[in-house]
Amino acid sequence: METRKIKTPLTKEIITSLSAGDMVLLSGDVYTARDAAHRRMYEALKKGLPLPIDLSKATIFYAAPSPTPEGKVIGSIGPTTSYRMDVFTPALLEQGLRGMIGKGNRSPEVVEAIKRYGAVYFGAIGGIAALTAQCVKRMEVVAYEDLGPEAIRKLTVVDLPLVVINDSQGNDLYLSEQNKWRIKAV
Amino acid sequence: MNTENKKSNPWRRINTRRVTETVKKLFIKANTHLGEDVVSALQSAQAREESPIGRQVLTKILQNADIACERAMPICQDTGLAVLFVEIGQDVRIVGGDLKTALEEGVRQAYEEGFLRKSLCDPLTRANTGDNTPAVIHMDIVPGNQLRIIAMPKGGGSENMSAARMLTPSAGIDGIKKFVMETVEKAGANPCPPIIVGIGIGGSLEQACILAKKALLRPVGEKNVSDERLTQMEAELYTRINELGIGPAGLGGRVTTLAVHAEMMPCHIASLPVAVNIQCHVARHKETII
Numbered sequence: 001m002e003t004r005k006i007k008t009p010l011t012k013e014i015i016t017s018l019s020a021g022d023m024v025l026l027s028g029d030v031y032t033a034r035d036a037a038h039r040r041m042y043e044a045l046k047k048g049l050p051l052p053i054d055l056s057k058a059t060i061f062y063a064a065p066s067p068t069p070e071g072k073v074i075g076s077i078g079p080t081t082s083y084r085m086d087v088f089t090p091a092l093l094e095q096g097l098r099g100m101i102g103k104g105n106r107s108p109e110v111v112e113a114i115k116r117y118g119a120v121y122f123g124a125i126g127g128i129a130a131l132t133a134q135c136v137k138r139m140e141v142v143a144y145e146d147l148g149p150e151a152i153r154k155l156t157v158v159d160l161p162l163v164v165i166n167d168s169q170g171n172d173l174y175l176s177e178q179n180k181w182r183i184k185a186v
Numbered sequence: 187m188n189t190e191n192k193k194s195n196p197w198r199r200i201n202t203r204r205v206t207e208t209v210k211k212l213f214i215k216a217n218t219h220l221g222e223d224v225v226s227a228l229q230s231a232q233a234r235e236e237s238p239i240g241r242q243v244l245t246k247i248l249q250n251a252d253i254a255c256e257r258a259m260p261i262c263q264d265t266g267l268a269v270l271f272v273e274i275g276q277d278v279r280i281v282g283g284d285l286k287t288a289l290e291e292g293v294r295q296a297y298e299e300g301f302l303r304k305s306l307c308d309p310l311t312r313a314n315t316g317d318n319t320p321a322v323i324h325m326d327i328v329p330g331n332q333l334r335i336i337a338m339p340k341g342g343g344s345e346n347m348s349a350a351r352m353l354t355p356s357a358g359i360d361g362i363k364k365f366v367m368e369t370v371e372k373a374g375a376n377p378c379p380p381i382i383v384g385i386g387i388g389g390s391l392e393q394a395c396i397l398a399k400k401a402l403l404r405p406v407g408e409k410n411v412s413d414e415r416l417t418q419m420e421a422e423l424y425t426r427i428n429e430l431g432i433g434p435a436g437l438g439g440r441v442t443t444l445a446v447h448a449e450m451m452p453c454h455i456a457s458l459p460v461a462v463n464i465q466c467h468v469a470r471h472k473e474t475i476i
Contacts, residue, residue: 036312066260066303075301076260081343081376103343104376104436125243125435126343126378127468128250129263148314149303163239163437174375177438181237182431 005159009057010098015120018164020171024122025159030059030101031142034080036150038088045091052143053152055092059099064149065139066129074136074155076129079103082121086110093117105174106166115170122162123173135160198331199281200476202288205333208474209270209292212337214300216472217265218258220251223405224469227444231380231434240439244380247434247467262468265302266339268293268321269399275330286323289335293321305342324396336403336473341466344381347373350395350461359415362387362460363423369462370427370443375436378466382406383427383446385419386461388453398463401447403471410448420446434467444469 006014008028018024031053033041041051062082066075082102089100090113098119103126106114114121124132138156145151165173225248232244254261270289274280282288297304297318304318328334349369353361366385373381386397401410410416423446433439444467453459 036307039312064263064303064305066263066265067301069301075303076254076263078263080264081346083376103378105374123375123435123437125246127262127466128246130254130257130259130261131246131250133259134253148316149305150314174436174438177237177239178374178431178433178436180431181433181438181440183429 003161008059008099010059010120011057012118015098015118015168018120018167019169020164020167020173020176022164024162024164026059026122026162027158027160028156030061030099030155030157032063032065032153032155033060034062034064034150035084036147037144037152038085038092040144042088042091045095051095056096057098058096059101060092060097061124061155062100062102065133065153068139074133074139076133077136078129078132079124079126082106089113093119101162111166111170111172114166115168118168120164120168121166123165124160124162132160196277196331197279198275198277199279200333201281202283202285204476205280205285205288205335206292206295208335208476209289209337210296210299212335212472212474213268213293213296213302213339216337216339216470217260217300217302219255220261220468220470221406223407224444224467225251227406228380228467231441231444235434235439235441237433237437237439239437240434240441243434243437244441260302261470262341262466263303264305264341264343265297266341266470267306267345268297268318269338269340270321270323271336271338271400271403272323272325273328273334274325275332276327277331278333289323290319290321293319333476334473335476336471338403338471341378341468344377344464344466347377348398348461348463350391350459352391353458353460355456355458357458359419361458363419365460366423366462367426370464371430373464374432377464378468379432379436380434380441380444380467382444382465382469383423384463384465385446385448386463387448387450387459389451389459390453391459393451394459394461395463397449397451398461401449402463402465402469404447406469407445408447413450416448416450420448
């Protein structure tokens with residue numbers, strides 16, 4: 001299958017052109033945020049407080065890298081399992097979040113919200129973090145530094161290989177591909 | 187009198203400094219060098235995978251293991267909760283401090299000096315402990331005068347998909363298989379397939395979990411030949427799990443599991459405890475005997 005190059009910020013045109021199963025190489029800025037950062041952003045929104053990052057057309061990578069050795073841009077990095085962010089996700093999509101990078105299934109509520117807000121959920125391969133780190137050209141902690149590995153970082157990535165799992169039309173790649181290869185019991 | 191005592195007490199002194207140093211090296215090595223058994227299981231998985239995406243994923247997993255090894259980088263950013271299995275020979279005398287502190291210090295140094303991610307936090311406030319301790323330490327007293335240390339960094343994603351259940355004795359072997367299949371199917375793409383499935387049967391609730399975790403320490407794909415019922419169960423579940431179609435990274439394919447390892451011991455007449463410990467494809471553990 002052909003691999004398409006796309007850039008952040010993810011515009012409406014880019015998002016509507018993406019379908020579940022598309023292989024893409026993503027370049028541009030993305031934020032890392034996982035469990036603790038999501039909880040904190042969600043609580044800030046509930047209290048009507050501003051978020052530390054602008055989520056408009058933004059992409060979040062559910063990840064926390066290993067520490068950066070001297071002279072390197074980043075340690076190893078890869079996706080964490082996405083479902084734990086599901087309870088917080090619709091509220092962030094409402095704030096303008098348009099791209100999410102992770103691994104594993106999303107809840108029906110998130111799949112519905114992805115469709116409603118016109119967003120996209122990309123899968124990155126888990127457990128290939130030394131390889132994925134090669135795509136990161138810059139890293140900067142931008143919020144919640146006290147969370148250590150879970151702090152929000154801005155990454156500049158070049159050609160990060162991803163596959164579209166949930167597209168803005170409501171398709172789910174895991175469902176369709178796993179069913180295709182499943183050997184049905186007779 | 188003294189000479190006789192020496193003969194009947196072949197005590198061997200092991201300094202805690204050596205324990206700390208060993209633990210540190212083991213965790214760094216485990217996190218950067220994938221075991222040869224895992225690599226060869228992945229290579230044979232790649233050879234039999236029919237899905238083109240599945241083959242691509244396996245190629246990248248193998249490439250990543252090479253890069254991590256060459257550059258001494260963590261194979262996965264989740265460098266795990268530090269699980270230690272320690273077998274202490276009953277004729278070993280630990281000197282220089284206390285053993286548990288020495289083990290914890292080894293973990294602390296490994297995660298700091300090895301640039302490994304500190305992934306431990308308070309369960310409720312979620313505040314990071316800052317040094318990846320405390321470790322989970324399983325200690326056993328065994329015959330002899332040696333100290334065996336197994337370091338197993340265990341990732342959170344696959345641990346989250348693991349489960350234990352107290353079945354009724356009437357559920358029998360079919361009930362066990364059903365529980366394993368349900369657990370693996372529900373896990374889907376989450377635990378970074380291809381996975382290794384560790385099964386613990388019997389004992390008590392916690393013993394079944396320990397058996398399941400110990401099953402993951404076996405070289406990948408080595409059968410449990412000590413009990414024919416387990417040999418058969420491992421083979422059957424291996425086939426059935428790979429028929430689920432989950433595939434590498436959950437993107438569909440023939441290879442969902444690299445191996446199923448089961449361990450068993452007797453249990454209470456009222457119970458049938460079963461634990462399923464799921465291990466991602468970055469199956470890490472290293473050991474040393476001092």
